Amino acid sequence: MARIAASLAAEARRLQHLATSTDPRKLPLAELQQLAALHTEMEDLDAAVVLLSRERNIGWKPIADVIGVSSDTASSRWSKEKAARRLRQRSERENRPRRATARRQPRTRPGHTGADAGPDAPPGSAADEITRAPADPEAQLRSALSYLQRSSGKSVRGLAGEVEVSASFVSRLLSGERLPSWDITKDLVSACEGDPAQVRCLWEAAHGSRPTPPFFAARPGAWDQAVADLHAALKGLYLAAAKPDPRDVAAKEPARLTAHAVKAVLEKSAVPSWTVLESLITALRGRAEDIRPLWERVQLANDPRWTPESPTQAPTTIPTFG
Missing domain, CATH: 1.10.260.40 (lambda repressor-like DNA-binding domains)
Structure with missing residues (x-):
């Protein structure tokens, strides 16, 4: 249930970004398509919560009263069989892309040679996933x-x-x-x-832990380490998304991302503002709260006097944007 709730929150953030975007590159019906995805997550969560309530021996009347429907409607809509089937179908949807990706050939757009494919993307990566x-x-x-x-x-x-x-x-x-x-x-x-470092942040999040060891901004090499840690966490999200084409990543957040910006961040040649980075995290379906501390370390390594209220700063050796 917690996993479905996290997925629902991610879909809601994407809808919020789309709703406030005025970028002309935004696809037609983008908000409506995202709203449909949000409805699917909500219905899955409904099924999971009702099923859990029934397993706790809560009767249909109190469940129906909370939801605002009759007991007969609740028992029909979320019967044990229907709720279990919906959750089983969700599990099949989650697993289907991984099975399909292994069989899929590299996608090539008309007139495109694939030169702009994601950094390190091996044959068989599926950008549309x-x-x-x-x-x-x-x-x-x-x-x-x-x-x-x-x-x-x-x-x-x-x-x-x-x-x-x-x-x-x-x-x-x-x-x-x-x-x-x-x-x-x-x-x-x-x-x-x-690279194990690229999976470490994913592993910690999956285990519900996010250790924050002491960070000494003035220590020699602090800047390089902070950038490396941030980059590794982002590459982990990129791995989890099956290394999609940067243009497809940018299309998920057209108001703040471009394919060039996505490539620059993933190739560790740029440290973006938090606004841009948060959009990238959202596009890759990550959780901003897992990455924010790493980005703040980059700011502290550049200027130990930096605070969250300070303007974003970064050394000129790595360009920033946003």
């Missing part, structure tokens, strides 16, 4: 690990052998039945020739 990328932390970690496993070309059995665990255990991790420890996660990512 961003609209269905997972929004809850556990699903994002699972998606990132699954993407790395597919991109590596290694079978589940072969990967399990390298990590020295059973193939069934790796399958359960990739399907979301189990949450891996950090040691297992790190070994899996390394075996797939990925």
